[in-house]
Amino acid sequence: MRRTFALEIVMVAVAVAFMFPVYALVTLSLKDPGQISRSPLSLPSPPSLGNFGKAWTAAALGPSLMNSTIITAVSLVALIALGSFAAYFLARARSRWGYGLYILFLLGIILPFQLGMIPLYQLVDRLGLLGTHAGMILFYTGIQLPFTIFLYTGFIRALPREYASAAQIDGASHLTAFTRVVFPLLRPITGTVLILNAVFIWNDFFTPLLYLGGSGFETIPVSVFAFVGQYVSDYGLVFAGLVLGALPIVVIFLLLQRYVIKGFSTGLKG
Known part of the structure; x- marks a missing residue:
């Protein structure tokens, strides 16, 4: 007691x-x-509540909120589509090269992406995507794909193979069996993938500062940083800007937090 x-x-x-x-x-x-x-x-x-209206106008949070929303939403769609399908193949593959490919993706989690920041910056610049939404979406999709595949693979391994096998016996292709049978069963881990990636992408400061600085497509963290430096003596405005910048992702997290726990408890045991 x-x-x-x-x-x-x-x-x-x-x-x-x-x-x-x-x-x-x-x-x-x-x-x-x-x-x-x-x-x-x-x-x-x-x-x-006057600080919030002043902070919204002074920090130009409207365009920044739109930029963050576009980059985060499109990146999440790409991560869920590519990560879930790739994980389905890796989880069901029986060959050694399939397992080796899975280990290669795991190395993408272990190695920090900051090691390749300069080559990645040069690559995005050469592709003509510097200072664009597309460049950031491509960056976040590539960086977060190994982590997404890791989460999905563990969950899919815990699912019985009979679900997809039954659909294939009825004449469905692998793609049809995945999209219509397997993917609807991935709802818990998809919620986990969504919220963990969304928090990372939304809160990331260094990458948007490097890739989008001065382009007019700055995200919420970059705009709030510039705003804090300008109004550092007015703490009411500063903290109101911080609240407005964090509020959308906090609301999303509160709505999806149960999927995070359920996805980890169900999927990682596989």
Whole structure:
């Protein structure tokens, strides 16, 4: 009994430690400069929503939000389509070269992409995709594909082969069996793939700064960074801009968090 109570106390303390930055972020975004200087961590009295409107206009978050949405959404579609189909082949392949190809994809997870940042930048530049949505989508699809294949392969290996075999006996091709039988069963791991990749792509700062800087297609993190540097003395505006930049991905995570847990618990055991 005492041990359980002690564990509960520890978990509550950990939860408070994790929630405190979120509390400070939201609280400061709802205060005017006078309230921040008098009592920065107290509850806003009264709360002010004016910072959000000013931050939205001053940081030009509208175009940045659209750029982030386009890059993230198209990259996710490409990752789910390519990753799931490639993982289906690798999970069902019985040959040695199929297993070797799977190991090669795993190396893409282990090796940091920063090692190839300069050659990748030169390649995108030579393709004429520097400063474009297409260049970023191509980059994120390539970088995150090994991780996506890893997640899908573990889940597919846990699925009985009889599902696809029955469809093929009825005359379905491998592609038809995958799209109509196997892929609908991948919903839990697809949710996991979606949210983990979305968080990475949406929050990435260095790559968009390098590939999109000065192009007019900057994403949310790059725009918020420039905004913070310009309004660093007005903490209310700064924190309001941070909240607006993080809010979309937080909402998506809250909606899909159950798929993350379900996908890991079901798929990685395979």
